Amino acid sequence: MVSAKMRELGTKKSTIRTIFEFGRMRAAQVGEENIFDFSLGNPNVPTPDFVRDAALDILQNVEPSAVHGYTVAPGNPNVRETLAASINARFGTNFAGKNIFVTSGAAAALTICLKALAESGDKFITFAPYFPEYKVFVESVGAKFDVVAPRPADWQIDFDAFDALLTADTKAVIINSPNNPSGAVYSRETLIKLTDMLKKRSEQFGHPIFLISDEPYRELAYGVEVPWVTNFYRDTLVCYSYSKSFSLPGERIGYIVVPSEVADFDAVFGAVAGAARVLTHVNAPSLWQLVVAKCAGKSVDITPYERNGKLLYDGLIAAGFECVKPQGAFYLFPKALEADDYAFCERAKKYDLLLVPGADFGAPGYFRAAYCIKTDTIERSLPLFKKLAAEYGR
Amino acid sequence: MVSAKMRELGTKKSTIRTIFEFGRMRAAQVGEENIFDFSLGNPNVPTPDFVRDAALDILQNVEPSAVHGYTVAPGNPNVRETLAASINARFGTNFAGKNIFVTSGAAAALTICLKALAESGDKFITFAPYFPEYKVFVESVGAKFDVVAPRPADWQIDFDAFDALLTADTKAVIINSPNNPSGAVYSRETLIKLTDMLKKRSEQFGHPIFLISDEPYRELAYGVEVPWVTNFYRDTLVCYSYSKSFSLPGERIGYIVVPSEVADFDAVFGAVAGAARVLTHVNAPSLWQLVVAKCAGKSVDITPYERNGKLLYDGLIAAGFECVKPQGAFYLFPKALEADDYAFCERAKKYDLLLVPGADFGAPGYFRAAYCIKTDTIERSLPLFKKLAAEYGR
Numbered sequence: 001m002v003s004a005k006m007r008e009l010g011t012k013k014s015t016i017r018t019i020f021e022f023g024r025m026r027a028a029q030v031g032e033e034n035i036f037d038f039s040l041g042n043p044n045v046p047t048p049d050f051v052r053d054a055a056l057d058i059l060q061n062v063e064p065s066a067v068h069g070y071t072v073a074p075g076n077p078n079v080r081e082t083l084a085a086s087i088n089a090r091f092g093t094n095f096a097g098k099n100i101f102v103t104s105g106a107a108a109a110l111t112i113c114l115k116a117l118a119e120s121g122d123k124f125i126t127f128a129p130y131f132p133e134y135k136v137f138v139e140s141v142g143a144k145f146d147v148v149a150p151r152p153a154d155w156q157i158d159f160d161a162f163d164a165l166l167t168a169d170t171k172a173v174i175i176n177s178p179n180n181p182s183g184a185v186y187s188r189e190t191l192i193k194l195t196d197m198l199k200k201r202s203e204q205f206g207h208p209i210f211l212i213s214d215e216p217y218r219e220l221a222y223g224v225e226v227p228w229v230t231n232f233y234r235d236t237l238v239c240y241s242y243s244k245s246f247s248l249p250g251e252r253i254g255y256i257v258v259p260s261e262v263a264d265f266d267a268v269f270g271a272v273a274g275a276a277r278v279l280t281h282v283n284a285p286s287l288w289q290l291v292v293a294k295c296a297g298k299s300v301d302i303t304p305y306e307r308n309g310k311l312l313y314d315g316l317i318a319a320g321f322e323c324v325k326p327q328g329a330f331y332l333f334p335k336a337l338e339a340d341d342y343a344f345c346e347r348a349k350k351y352d353l354l355l356v357p358g359a360d361f362g363a364p365g366y367f368r369a370a371y372c373i374k375t376d377t378i379e380r381s382l383p384l385f386k387k388l389a390a391e392y393g394r
Numbered sequence: 395m396v397s398a399k400m401r402e403l404g405t406k407k408s409t410i411r412t413i414f415e416f417g418r419m420r421a422a423q424v425g426e427e428n429i430f431d432f433s434l435g436n437p438n439v440p441t442p443d444f445v446r447d448a449a450l451d452i453l454q455n456v457e458p459s460a461v462h463g464y465t466v467a468p469g470n471p472n473v474r475e476t477l478a479a480s481i482n483a484r485f486g487t488n489f490a491g492k493n494i495f496v497t498s499g500a501a502a503a504l505t506i507c508l509k510a511l512a513e514s515g516d517k518f519i520t521f522a523p524y525f526p527e528y529k530v531f532v533e534s535v536g537a538k539f540d541v542v543a544p545r546p547a548d549w550q551i552d553f554d555a556f557d558a559l560l561t562a563d564t565k566a567v568i569i570n571s572p573n574n575p576s577g578a579v580y581s582r583e584t585l586i587k588l589t590d591m592l593k594k595r596s597e598q599f600g601h602p603i604f605l606i607s608d609e610p611y612r613e614l615a616y617g618v619e620v621p622w623v624t625n626f627y628r629d630t631l632v633c634y635s636y637s638k639s640f641s642l643p644g645e646r647i648g649y650i651v652v653p654s655e656v657a658d659f660d661a662v663f664g665a666v667a668g669a670a671r672v673l674t675h676v677n678a679p680s681l682w683q684l685v686v687a688k689c690a691g692k693s694v695d696i697t698p699y700e701r702n703g704k705l706l707y708d709g710l711i712a713a714g715f716e717c718v719k720p721q722g723a724f725y726l727f728p729k730a731l732e733a734d735d736y737a738f739c740e741r742a743k744k745y746d747l748l749l750v751p752g753a754d755f756g757a758p759g760y761f762r763a764a765y766c767i768k769t770d771t772i773e774r775s776l777p778l779f780k781k782l783a784a785e786y787g788r
């Protein structure tokens with residue numbers, strides 16, 4: 001009577017959702033302050049004042065139809081020019097407005113790219129650990145989803161494993177740096193090796209393998225460079241969101257960069273527009289288009305995230321955990337203290353420590369701890385992590 | 395290299411777009427004031443002050459994370475309750491928050507419903523004249539699209555033609571009242587006959603035929619009742635948008651009503667959530683959710699539309715056109731003065747009268763004139779319509 005697939009996608013609770021609801025239930029029993037919920041990737045640094053001030057200024061001083069009217073599908077032309085100029089100033093690129101397609105956030109940006117590119121029989125590859133919605137999005141456009149096994153030493157790329165999956169049916173490779181859930185940032189070295197491999201295989205297969213760079217955490221990097229990917233590889237599409245950089249996740253605003261150098265720009269940009277149309281992203285919310293243009297080049301204060309990441313990392317290491325040092329985003333991805341990460345996260349619940357099993361991200365044996373929460377909560381959680389580790393003889 | 399279908403959908407210009415661009419070109423040649431562009435359905439009544447004031451109040455007085463944070467996918471629970479209560483107060487219904495799924499506008503609402511319902515081999519039916527994107531949206535979910543021939547006498551329903559198309563593979567019927575492009579509003583009598591027929595055929599086929607009521611023009615009705623469809627038929631999904639009622643088309647905010655009485659509510663609501671997820675409508679823009687709840691029950695001043703509609707209608711009748719009297723929305727759909735509506739609209743261009751051929755809406759021999767433009771433009775266009783009619787001996 002309804003689509004069984006849509007029903008399943010709409011009703012089957014994700015692990016994260018189940019953990020979150022458990023947390024709400026426990027909070028009602030023992031009090032909010034006694035729940036240590038590391039499950040959700042919700043930015044907790046408040047939306048910056050400059051964003052609110054820009055919105056107020058636009059609402060008070062711009063003619064309403066210029067604020068709230070339809071924009072053309074790729075976005076307000078002035079906004080596109082401004083965003084392109086801002087990227088150019090930061091990364092030495094040479095984009096124009098025509099290279100920017102403004103979207104309703106990064107999930108839309110990514111899925112629009114997938115739908116634009118996917119032909120029958122295509123495969124999309126990503127790297128574990130990965131954001132679980134990637135699988136849903138890729139399969140929703142009728143393509144095959146393949147995952148490269150993780151490299152736990154530093155969460156960079158296992159190139160042998162990658163090359164083994166790079167077959168002729170590969171339409172695109174999805175990267176996410178800074179990474180959810182590992183917190184890793186791909187180094188220049190990693191990007192050079194990755195794109196060299198893509199160039200070689202594209203030539204061998206006689207068609208471009210696109211690189212889709214999903215960058216909602218771009219601005220959240222702590223003392224490391226986040227290299228700009230189009231500078232390494234021609235056939236790159238960049239997906240961006242202001243959810244984290246402006247703490248605006250509910251407003252759904254971001255963009256796609258389609259470089260002019262991409263193989264057949266007109267075809268790719270046209271297909272992006274067609275995909276946005278059938279996914280009914282008529283235009284990105286028009287007020288927020290103006291706001292992000294007005295705030296181009298700025299970002300939230302990331303020091304609270306950096307402080308939290310360091311605090312949690314140091315605490316976990318002191319308690320006997322193994323963990324790659326945080327480089328970006330707002331997640332740690334430590335090794336679970338037993339092979340079964342589900343069992344480990346269940347045991348952590350005894351202390352009301354809410355953690356997400358790594359298997360959910362394609363990396364069993366690890367767990368994700370989101371540190372975009374109150375610093376005080378992290379401080380008070382550390383003795384509990386110690387107790388938990390002690391149970392495992394650490 | 396890219397999806398040929400997406401490329402086609404993103405690059406093939408619609409007739410309306412082509413006419414609009416012709417208008418821009420002519421405006422550059424002869425001046426904006428000499429172009430009489432009736433091609434676009436863009437609301438021209440400004441966004442009401444109460445909407446702007448609500449947005450300002452929320453931005454200034456509500457904690458940012460409560461304004462700009464993610465909401466759950468179906469929308470902010472308080473917003474859903476408020477919208478349900480507002481509908482109940484107006485239409486004597488009994489909805490709760492759980493019956494509302496807040497969306498990014500009506501295009502998203504409609505496509506989410508289609509995707510939620512569509513199973514392999516399904517057919518969706520609508521009535522000519524119809525909004526051309528319906529075909530794109532229905533085909534994008536892999537379903538068959540069928541159109542009931544129009545009833546030009548009053549643009550209500552040709553029930554014999556409808557019944558002939560109502561086959562066992564019919565998943566849902568899409569209605570749009572007040573209608574784009576005809577301006578007709580379905581009467582109680584029409585809705586009773588329509589829903590009686592659906593009840594009979596649902597029973598015969600042994601499965602519900604859903605009724606999807608697409609209502610972006612609900613508040614734009616001139617002296618006629620727009621009956622509330624769920625009061626006539628159990629298996630109704632209502633799609634609504636604030637694009638016209640609040641003149642907010644660029645902000646993408648609307649909702650779906652899923653009544654509790656619908657056959658298997660949990661399945662339908664679950665599938666709606668799944669469809670929103672894969673169409674990457676993560677949540678409707680969060681500020682605008684709060685704004686529309688704060689303004690629930692209000693609407694723009696529709697008297698400028700009513701005045702324009704009467705002015706244009708009277709002028710066209712005086713010039714010798716045949717046209718059903720405007721009842722709602724902001725369109726007239728008169729008979730072209732020759733059988734070939736494309737040729738007629740081409741001839742109208744001589745006078746810089748920009749009209750859309752009815753064939754684009756599944757009703758050849760007619761044309762659409764959008765009167766959501768300056769009253770002065772309409773006044774100055776009337777002598778030109780007279781000259782055009784004179785060419786046809788009127």
